[in-house]
Amino acid sequence: MANCYRSMTPNDHAMIAARAPIATGTLVALIGPAGSGKTQFTHGVPSHEVICLDALRAMVSGDPGDQDATAEAVRLQNILIDARLTRSQTLYLDSTNVEVAVRARLVERARRQERPLLAIVFTTPLDICLRRNSERPTNRRVPPDVLR
Structure with a gap:
């Protein structure tokens, strides 16, 4: 079994986590940079x-890459x-969630509702x-220095 895990990619581990039983009402926060495979x-x-x-x-502005629409x-x-x-x-939150303050607010939301929280990194x-970022439509690309 250990050899099997050594040959797996990080996203294979995430897929195993997705198949694990998740309690009803769990806030599942997906955490990772653009192009990491969250979507x-x-x-x-x-x-x-x-x-x-x-x-x-996209609902707010018609463009999923419109960073000016992020607050709304x-x-x-x-x-x-x-x-x-x-x-x-249960809900899966598909956004980067890489900032500590963002994750802290998610923890607070789940606690306030007395719901479990699961992070998949x-x-x-x-x-x-x-590479994945470079293959995205121009309006959806994140500047490479942001990924670094």
Whole structure:
């Protein structure tokens, strides 16, 4: 069994975590840089359980890469998080969540609703993130120095 784990990529470990039983009403925070595989990972869960910050930016401004729409998109995200947690509905939060302050606010939201929180950290190698980022449409690319 140990040999099997040594040959697995970090995202393989994340996929195993996704198949593990998750308590109903859990806030599952996906954590990782752009291009790490967070959105691809969500394709394995029911779409109504996914709150994607890029999709909310698109709802606000028509462009998922419009960083100027982030504040409004985050307000919508927080409303949706609270609504799902209040109803004990599982949700997967698809945004980078790499900043400590952002994660602290997620912990507080889950605690306030007395709901469990699970973090799935994507440790995809930088060269893969950079390649995936370069393959994105221009409006969705993150500056390479931000990924570094």
